Amino acid sequence: MLDTTFNTSNPRGNFDFEPCFEINEVEANSGIRASFNGLLQDAPGCSTSVVNGLSQQLIHQMNSIVPNALVSFDDLNVELEDAAFPFLQPSAKQGLQQAILERGIKMSVNSAYRTIAQQLLLCRWGSGCGYPVVALPGQSNHQSGLALDVEDPDGWQPFMERHGWRRLGSFDPPHFDYVGAGTQDLRDTAMLAIQKLWNKNHPNAQIDEDGCYGSQTENALNRSPAMGFEKAPWDEKPRALKLSRPMMEGSDVKRLQESLKRAGMTVSIDWTFGPGTDKAVKEFQQKKGLKVDGIVGPKTLEKMA
Ligand SMILES: [Zn+2]
Known part of the structure; x- marks a missing residue:
């Protein structure tokens, strides 16, 4: 028998139950x-990766x-499903890193962080896509x-449990929660992120920045562009661009590709930081005598100006 709510490490209490394996x-x-x-x-089902662009903006805004x-954990020894966003709170990542190092093999991750945009899609698609009960x-x-939802949860369980992670239970086999110290409740932050992003792009149709999920916020989320807003959070606070999983996409990547092109590199302007952009960045870094790491930080940007 399934309860409808479960206590997690969250100090504010319960989350709704979701059958992760089926999702x-x-x-x-x-x-x-x-x-x-x-x-x-209007996003068509059934993969939440359709909303990657907006999801990246939401995470950056948070x-x-x-x-x-x-923080991203795509630098650890992990294999990621297409729709998985490899983000955790820093202390949870640290525990995960230790578990993976200790076992010494690659971990297959089906799901980690899910943005509120992805969650809304799951709710709307629901049984039409074969998704069982999903939380708001x-x-x-x-x-x-x-x-975290992982493949081979039985094999990982002892390693995870030694490093602050707890298996949710047999009713939800792949699911682990981090219950170690140094975590915080990010639910309000996730709501604030869409509210701030929306207001920045709609100066004449502002919504409340209250960190709560109500009809106003749901409407705003529904009317958000799946590929992300025109005014992005990285306009004020640039992110370090690099080849990552899922691939970075957005206006900052487009601007980078334009700069690379102006500098004489071969690159297509497709808004997505894929292997082609990675190659062009490394060629540019080599040409300018920079460290060839494929990461576009302040030094590489400076040479591009
Ligand atoms: Zn799960």
Whole structure:
């Protein structure tokens, strides 16, 4: 028998229950993403990777509100599903890193952080896509930055448990929560992120920045562009651009590609930092006598100006 709510490490209490295994299965079988240049409310099912652009803006905005709220773990020894956003709170990442090092093999991750944009899609698509019960945006344990669904959970369990992670239970086999110290509740931050992003792009149609999920916020989310807003959070606070999983996409990547082109590199301007852009960045760095690491930080940007 299933309860409808479960206590997690979150000091504010319960998250709604979601059967992760089934959700992961649908995501995995939904095929690779196709670009969708429309509003979230019109996004076709069934892979939440269709909203990658907006999701990256939301994560970046959260990190602008709370520095290092979420950090990427795509640099660890992990294999990632297409729709998985490899983000955790820093202490949870540290525990994960130790578990992976200790076991000494690659971990297959089906799901980690899920943005409120992805969560809204899951809710709307629901059974039409074969998704079982899903929680409302903000109410899924995958919005905590402390959750992970993995392949071979039995094999990982002892290693994870030695480093602050706890298996949720047999009713949700792939799911682990980080219960170690040094974590925080990010649910308000996730709501504030969309509210701030929306207001920045709609100076004449402002919504409340209250960190709560109400109809105003849901409407705003539904009317957000799946590929992200024109005015992005990295306009004020640049992110270090590099080849990562999922691939970075957005206006900052487009500007980089234009600069590379002006500098004589061969690159297509497709807004996505893929292997071609990585190659062009490294060629540029070599040409300018910079460290050839493919990471576009302040030094590389300076040479591009
Ligand atoms: Zn899960």
